[in-house]
Amino acid sequence: MKRYSRQMLFAPIGKNGQKKLQDSTVLVVGAGALGTVICNHLVRAGVGTLRLVDRDYVEMSNLQRQMLFDEQDVKDAVPKAIAAKNKLKQINSDVTIEAIVTNVTGENILELIETADAVLDGTDNFATRYLLNDICFKENIPFSYGGVVGSRGMTAFFIPNQTPCLRCLINENAEGGQTCDTVGVISPAVDIVSSLQVTEVLKYLTNNLHHLRNTFFTFDGWYNQTYNMKFSQPNPSCLTCGLHKYPALFKNNQQEETVLCGRSTVQIHRRHSMDLAYWSKRLTAVATVQQTPFLLKVHFDEGIQFAIFPDGRVLVQGTEDIGKARTWYDRYIGS
Structure with a gap:
């Protein structure tokens, strides 16, 4: 436990909280910019089991912000999930790390979330985010959402039967607009969003529920803007948390x-x-x-x-x- 001594000195976590972390399983979907920072924090914090899923491999343009990769990973065309696992095992060999190279779909999502105590979003598209949102609310698992583009970031921590869901706050038909691949992104914005995502998950896993933020938080680190939107009650007409229809689970998410x-x-x-x-x-x-x-x-x-x-x-x-x-x-x- 010496590894976690400074973390256990933090009163809200302590020895009991550390034990809860070590008994926890988390699923991280996406091993890119957000996902690598998320995994780095979770593994160093001592989460017991990390299940990491990603469909892509490491390319040179990733190295500017995806902290677990290096030039050798690019030369070897290593899948991101595997490259991340290789680095993370050197950071903390006591954590069980499951690296899965696949495309997350409605067909495999139930198997991927099995035994997970929390799900963290490290993806770059809303189709997968709505899928994660819907399966989490159907299976009663907390969902930590994060997104970043340019110098702007946004994040929220959703708990089924307690908070609204992603679909309540971001209409599925409104997706689109700027992406990192069209307007760029700076690494510090990625770090901020990912760190906030993990912080809420640590609060939840250590049973510090009264300290959860319960807001949809956005910021622009370059232009010095922040905005905290307090959660409202779940929308009774929401297809996910209101009507319990979970539409993303019944779409053909594995398009040809x-x-x-x-x-x-x-x-x-x-x-x-x-x-x-x-x-x-x-x-x-x-x-x-x-x-x-x-x-x-x-x-x-x-x-x-x-x-x-x-x-x-x-x-x-x-x-x-x-x-x-x-x-x-x-x-x-x-x-």
Whole structure:
């Protein structure tokens, strides 16, 4: 326990709170900017089990703000969940870390949240956030939301049957607008949002419920603006926390083609699995192939790349045109 001595000296946590943390399981969805800071804090705080899920791999543009990655991860094309686990185990080997490389969908979300005491949002899209929101409120699990773009951040901690949900505060039809891939982001804003997310989860897990913020907090660190919107009562007409219909759970969240905003990438997910060794052998004759234990990178002369994952996903990189991506996919992968 010497590792946590300074944390236990903090009276609201103490020895009893530390024991509660060590007995807790948390799910973090997304191992990018928010997720890496979240995981760093949780592992150093001594949470017992960390389950980390991410669908992507490390690229050079990530290093500016995604604190658990380095240049070697980029060279090796390591999936973010695996690269994060490798770093986190060096920070605290006593924490059980489950790294899962997959796309979170309505089909697998129930399995992913199993045994979780809290869920933290490290994602970059509202489709997944609404999915997390709905499954958390259906299964009575707290949900820590966070978002950041430019120098602006926002966060809230939602508790089923006590607070409104994300859908009450941010209408699903209003999503869109600026993203990190279109207007950029500064690392300090990421750190602030993630730290606030984890702070609320630590309060909850150590049973300091009377200290929860109970607001939707937003700030702009560059232009020195902050705003705290106190939670109202849950909206009785909300499809999630009012009517208990949980619409995100019944959508087709695993679309065959998805444009990854600002990345010049289209994700195509038509198969349930792909044998990397088979596709490496098949595509070597027409492209430069780099196989890792976790994915296959395929470089074509025309400036198009494939990233092929064992779970059946293919990232077609070099275009945001779904039609063009389909053409390349059909040409080399087939239907």
